Amino acid sequence: MSQDTVVFSARKIVTMNPSRPVATHVAVREGRIVAVGSFDEIAALAGGRVDGRFKDKVLLPGFVEGHSHIMEGMMWSLPYVGAFDRRSPEGKVVKGVPTIDAIVERLQEAEKAMTDPDAPLFAWGFDPLHIGSVLLTRQDLDRVSTTRPIMVVHASFHISNVNTLVLQRAELDRTTNISGVVMGTDGEPSGEVQGIAARFRVFRVLGTNPLSGNLTADDVNRYASSCCVQGVTTVTDLHNDLADLTVEVYRAASRRDDFSVRLVPAMASVSHSPEQGVAKIKALRASNNDKLHYGIVKLVVDGSIQGFTARLRWPGYHNGAPNGLWYIAPEELPSIVAAYHEAGIQLHIHTNGDEATEVALDAVEAAQTATPRPDHRHTLQHCQMADAAQFKRMKTLGMCVNLFANHVYYWGDSHYDLTMGPERANRLDATGTALRIGVPFAIHSDAPVTPLSPLFTAWCAVNRVTSSGRVLGKGTEALTVQQALNAITIDAAYTLKLDHVVGSIETGKYADFVVLDTDPLEVAPETIKDINIWGTVVGGHVREAPRA
Amino acid sequence: MMVSSSVKTPVTVIGGFLGAGKTTYLNRLLRSDSGRYAVLVNDFGAVNIDAALIAAHDGETMTLANGCVCCSIGSGFLDTLGRILDDGTTFDHIIIEASGVGDPWRIAEIALVEPSLRLNAVIVLADASRIVTLLDDSRVGDTVRGQFERADLVLLTKVDLLDRVAVDSARSTVSALRPGVAVVETTEHTLPGLPDGAFRPASRFAATDADLTDHEHDFRRWSYSRSGAFDLDALADAFKALPPQLLRLKGACRIADEAMPLLLQMVGQDWALTAMPDGMAAEHDILLVGVGTDALPDTSALDAILDAALISPTSVTTADINRRQTAFTL
Numbered sequence A: 001m002s003q004d005t006v007v008f009s010a011r012k013i014v015t016m017n018p019s020r021p022v023a024t025h026v027a028v029r030e031g032r033i034v035a036v037g038s039f040d041e042i043a044a045l046a047g048g049r050v051d052g053r054f055k056d057k058v059l060l061p062g063f064v065e066g067h068s069h070i071m072e073g074m075m076w077s078l079p080y081v082g083a084f085d086r087r088s089p090e091g092k093v094v095k096g097v098p099t100i101d102a103i104v105e106r107l108q109e110a111e112k113a114m115t116d117p118d119a120p121l122f123a124w125g126f127d128p129l130h131i132g133s134v135l136l137t138r139q140d141l142d143r144v145s146t147t148r149p150i151m152v153v154h155a156s157f158h159i160s161n162v163n164t165l166v167l168q169r170a171e172l173d174r175t176t177n178i179s180g181v182v183m184g185t186d187g188e189p190s191g192e193v194q195g196i197a198a199r200f201r202v203f204r205v206l207g208t209n210p211l212s213g214n215l216t217a218d219d220v221n222r223y224a225s226s227c228c229v230q231g232v233t234t235v236t237d238l239h240n241d242l243a244d245l246t247v248e249v250y251r252a253a254s255r256r257d258d259f260s261v262r263l264v265p266a267m268a269s270v271s272h273s274p275e276q277g278v279a280k281i282k283a284l285r286a287s288n289n290d291k292l293h294y295g296i297v298k299l300v301v302d303g304s305i306q307g308f309t310a311r312l313r314w315p316g317y318h319n320g321a322p323n324g325l326w327y328i329a330p331e332e333l334p335s336i337v338a339a340y341h342e343a344g345i346q347l348h349i350h351t352n353g354d355e356a357t358e359v360a361l362d363a364v365e366a367a368q369t370a371t372p373r374p375d376h377r378h379t380l381q382h383c384q385m386a387d388a389a390q391f392k393r394m395k396t397l398g399m400c401v402n403l404f405a406n407h408v409y410y411w412g413d414s415h416y417d418l419t420m421g422p423e424r425a426n427r428l429d430a431t432g433t434a435l436r437i438g439v440p441f442a443i444h445s446d447a448p449v450t451p452l453s454p455l456f457t458a459w460c461a462v463n464r465v466t467s468s469g470r471v472l473g474k475g476t477e478a479l480t481v482q483q484a485l486n487a488i489t490i491d492a493a494y495t496l497k498l499d500h501v502v503g504s505i506e507t508g509k510y511a512d513f514v515v516l517d518t519d520p521l522e523v524a525p526e527t528i529k530d531i532n533i534w535g536t537v538v539g540g541h542v543r544e545a546p547r548a
Numbered sequence B: 001m002m003v004s005s006s007v008k009t010p011v012t013v014i015g016g017f018l019g020a021g022k023t024t025y026l027n028r029l030l031r032s033d034s035g036r037y038a039v040l041v042n043d044f045g046a047v048n049i050d051a052a053l054i055a056a057h058d059g060e061t062m063t064l065a066n067g068c069v070c071c072s073i074g075s076g077f078l079d080t081l082g083r084i085l086d087d088g089t090t091f092d093h094i095i096i097e098a099s100g101v102g103d104p105w106r107i108a109e110i111a112l113v114e115p116s117l118r119l120n121a122v123i124v125l126a127d128a129s130r131i132v133t134l135l136d137d138s139r140v141g142d143t144v145r146g147q148f149e150r151a152d153l154v155l156l157t158k159v160d161l162l163d164r165v166a167v168d169s170a171r172s173t174v175s176a177l178r179p180g181v182a183v184v185e186t187t188e189h190t191l192p193g194l195p196d197g198a199f200r201p202a203s204r205f206a207a208t209d210a211d212l213t214d215h216e217h218d219f220r221r222w223s224y225s226r227s228g229a230f231d232l233d234a235l236a237d238a239f240k241a242l243p244p245q246l247l248r249l250k251g252a253c254r255i256a257d258e259a260m261p262l263l264l265q266m267v268g269q270d271w272a273l274t275a276m277p278d279g280m281a282a283e284h285d286i287l288l289v290g291v292g293t294d295a296l297p298d299t300s301a302l303d304a305i306l307d308a309a310l311i312s313p314t315s316v317t318t319a320d321i322n323r324r325q326t327a328f329t330l
Helices: A041-043 A071-075 A102-114 A139-143 A162-167 A195-206 A217-229 A244-254 A274-285 A332-340 A354-370 A388-396 A406-419 A421-425 A431-439 A454-463 A481-487 A490-495 A525-530 B022-031 B077-086 B104-113 B129-138 B142-149 B164-177 B203-208 B210-215 B231-240 B299-307
Strands: A007-016 A020-031 A032-037 A049-051 A058-061 A063-065 A122-127 A152-154 A159-162 A181-184 A187-193 A232-240 A261-269 A296-300 A346-351 A381-384 A398-405 A441-443 A512-517 A531-536 A540-545 B010-017 B035-041 B055-059 B060-066 B069-072 B093-097 B117-127 B153-157 B182-185 B219-226 B245-252 B261-269 B270-275 B284-294
Touching: A007 A041, A007 B245, A020 A041, A020 B164, A032 A041, A058 A063, A063 A454, A063 A490, A102 A139, A102 A152, A102 A332, A122 A454, A139 A159, A139 A162, A139 A512, A152 A162, A159 A195, A162 A187, A162 A195, A187 A195, A195 B077, A195 B104, A217 A232, A217 A244, A217 A381, A217 A531, A232 A512, A232 A531, A244 A261, A261 A274, A274 A296, A274 A332, A296 A332, A332 A346, A332 A354, A346 A354, A354 A388, A388 A398, A388 A431, A398 A490, A406 A421, A406 A454, A431 A441, A431 A481, A441 A454, A441 A481, A441 A490, A454 A481, A454 A525, A481 A490, A481 A525, B010 B022, B010 B104, B022 B093, B022 B153, B035 B077, B069 B077, B077 B093, B104 B117, B104 B261, B104 B270, B117 B129, B117 B142, B117 B261, B129 B142, B129 B164, B142 B164, B153 B164, B164 B182, B219 B299, B231 B299
Parallel strands: A007 A049, A007 A058, A063 A232, A122 A152, A232 A261, A261 A296, A296 A346, A346 A381, A381 A398, A398 A441, B010 B093, B010 B117, B035 B069, B035 B093, B117 B153, B153 B182
Antiparallel strands: A007 A020, A020 A032, A058 A512, A152 A159, A159 A187, A181 A187, A512 A531, A531 A540, B055 B060, B060 B069, B219 B284, B245 B261, B245 B284, B261 B270
């Protein structure tokens, strides 16, 4: 063993490698793992400096977040006004603001801290479903300021609330009669704006759209910092146009030695024709490095369940709401899928409702029949309502699935009462079914829609408890802690076709670890979300998580 | 002239399901020399313009020799439209292609709230050979039906590929969805130019296919002029009572307690009152001009509906239903 080898010793190393599940020492050279085992097995080799800083810690493979967005890094430049506690990229626990008064207070603090009196104040993370369906009105926001434009973006990112000043500047008033300007009980606009027309108008008078601004190095660094805080060492950006500027920001970031996460961007199919998309992904692949992995494409077939825009099979929404929206026409999907499939590109297909899932399965089946391709691993993303029959089709077709376990906690109550009803809500994000049928699966956060935190995501899949305390389908769909850890490490890596380089601690792979105070396998399953994360190791570089 | 024309740019939205012929129609509009158009399309690759007609092409925007500009929407529709409005170039018309599964009305609403724009029309295309099947489809029927909900004009495309019985079946299916909305039969070679405000298909349309002239609809105009003012709540009720055959209504509109008349723009059942733009001044308290289908009820019946919303006795000026009001470009 050469002199530049470092041997990390730990209280315990949980490798997620079934042939060597537990160890105490891991040797690292040139960013990769040289050997894993006991002190005797490793240190007996010549050379190698032993680094004992983790002697009281537990190492696991760094977590792999298979479905999140760079927007997580962008949003943290703005104040957070969601109902639940959330950890910032600086490691600070930002308390949830579960009442209108608390939201207003949080915004008042942010407003006071602003220096330019004319700059708009944006905030994010609000969801009325989480505060008893109480609405945030323009009068509430007027308590923050009547002279500064204010806009609060909902957790869904599709709806916003603005103050009276913004409405006045946009000339939206009681005489406005378009669908996206919601009226209050007084006959004047309530301040809630949604839909393309109202958004267009509001962003024009604000002069800026915080959701479409150009990506900066700061955004990427915040994303990487959040990853470190949450123990993530491989992270996706699962829907991106990959404009030249973005590609350059990613290139520059990923080449820095101190950049502490492996980035897996998925090209958004919507912004490219399939021919252009295939060519672009092939070209981008050539620029891959050890911390930047292009090569996958993202398709979005339908909307969201809690927004009633997901496409559901009969009998549709539990409360009778009309069926949702297609973002790709069912008859167009097969040709798009076929184009990427034939080009050897892995598809990640967003389907929330079970009708969208059905259409996606049909499209993959057609592509696989026309051009059989071993080990394509096309992955359904979210796939929250699939039943056993659909999981069996995934299995037969060689597909993977990435289930949205965090939904059980954040919107499980809404699904039980409003969108799906008790029976379907109990098998929401059916990790147990996937396991029984043998479909390779991961679990995810869709950050920033819900918080980036694989340990919390694992906790959701293990406990299946909603934010009100209701338990959904635990007897049939819950995972053990070991199974949940698989789903945030090696199996998540499998859905990204990166399981040969990350996802477990074994010889030859990147030296990517999460450093924990406690072994998740030794604590009560109800407490795994509370385990303290010390930091990460990425390619052998140690990064202690900031604690603000 | 009582009201002078403003600088608002008219917007026409082209909707219709996948394969309805939107791209063919947009290609036709781009090549026409009827005006300087900005055309926003979903897929650049589908735009078929002879290279000799392209003056410049920078990847996102194509400039044609005839002055038209074609922009790819990509995934950034709001940014693309914002760029066109901020560019400083004045266009005669902005034409926006809705996505094949999108609701064209959602895009049309932009022209109702953006002061520099006005909504000219929502044109929805329907493939005559498929529309009946599509509307019955369990997966996309609701999507397709929704696209027609606010259409001002329907172009039934590819009628030359079908026999008369099939075309009539398609026509009656679409008409049943939206009674009173004009349905114009077209082929690839008889696509009309942009409606000039009266939704009258270009003359070329009738001349090239005599068989179709029987189906060309006439449009009726209604002009309503009063002194005095409306009660706003009563006016909102009156608008709801107007018949669906009235496609649009526009003009000066005095509301009680408002010092100046406001600008009313109404399309279908959707309306907005905004301040008169600079350069527009109203001499009358109320002067509204409407366009409807040839089934529009008598002018006296329409007058009575709006009269019910007036707050004070009025002096009635005679309006000529057939005289085109040049004051507004509807």
